[in-house]
Amino acid sequence: MEHSPAKDLSDLSGFSLFETLRVQEGKAWWADEHFKRLRDSVKFFSLPELAGVAWQEQLQKVPRSGDWVVRLTYRAFGGRWQNCPVTFRLDVLFQRFSPAPNPLRCTWGAYRLAQNDFLRGHKSGSRMVWDLMLHQAKQLGFDDIWICDRADSILETAVGNLFLFTDRWYTPPLELGLLPGILRQKVLGTGAVETLNVPANAKIRAAVRGNSVAGLTPIQTIGDCQLNLELARDWIREVSRQVKLPLSG
Structure with missing residues (x-):
């Protein structure tokens, strides 16, 4: 544009x-x-x-x-x-710096976002919907949210990119309207993850949140679904051998 x-x-x-x-x-x-x-x-x-x-x-x-x-x-x-x-x-x-909860308990964002919104690719102060959804989730005892668009594609969390394991590790593509995360790009460079449009109804076995402040954090639950923490932690260790990450605090 x-x-x-x-x-x-x-x-x-x-x-x-x-x-x-x-x-x-x-x-x-x-x-x-x-x-x-x-x-x-x-x-x-x-x-x-x-x-x-x-x-x-x-x-x-x-x-x-x-x-x-x-x-x-x-x-x-x-x-x-x-x-x-x-x-x-x-x-x-x-x-x-205050360390994030580890592992994370996540829930689905309350609202679906417009598809392919190019504005999401920029860190602007116009984040009311993200902030509102995260606030609502924290009131219920969750640490973060998984955000989807109206086509039910998984996008990201309120404060980081997502890495998801189905049959292998994937991260949603930028073309869906995502922030080009700094840590996301570092992880992609290792070959430890590929890009794929993962639908919300996919059978996700493990998940990790990543951002350049907190590094990589395993996710324990999404909603009422229990995820494989051992698989997530093994992947984080693998990536950490190739990408130097901030100390966890």
């Missing part, structure tokens, strides 16, 4: 793109890949160019010691409600 350069940004008041990454003892995991993904989204939406120096300046604000989750947000300020021109600025927030 082509976009012409934006001349009037007044309608973008409040719009934001973001990246979330892990910084351990001053090491920012896959920082170059995160910057490229954010910069590609900025270009896709014809926003003012994001400079690498701004990215580095914000990362340098994170303490050099400790284990941190860092969110860098490229957001719009101003607009017609503030009676001033829209400008974009990169900001940083960080907090101490």
Whole structure:
């Protein structure tokens, strides 16, 4: 989908793109890949160019010691409600890393999403449906959700990509409208997983959630279905021999 350069940004008041990454003892995991993904989204939406120096300046604000989750947000300020021109600025927030539950208990997302939505391929602040579904699931005692589209294709979780074992390990293809996960791409490079459109009614024997903050986490249940934890953990060990992952905390 082509976009012409934006001349009037007044309608973008409040719009934001973001990246979330892990910084351990001053090491920012896959920082170059995160910057490229954010910069590609900025270009896709014809926003003012994001400079690498701004990215580095914000990362340098994170303490050099400790284990941190860092969110860098490229957001719009101003607009017609503030009676001033829209400008974009990169900001940083960080907090101490807190390990995710392990293993995870997941349930199905309450809503089906539109098919092949290209906007899902970008980390934007427009994630109300994801956040609402995850909030509802956590109120019921679950850790994460599996999100499907209206064709019942499995897409991802609220906070990561999915790796699913049926007869072998698969991950849903980006063409379904998925975020190109940084860790997902690293895992694909090992040959330990293939891409496949896995329907929600498939016989899934094991599953793993992956993101570049928490790494790879085995999933114990999806809804009332018990999954094979040993199979998931064996696969994580196999991948970990080929991809260096952040420490679990």
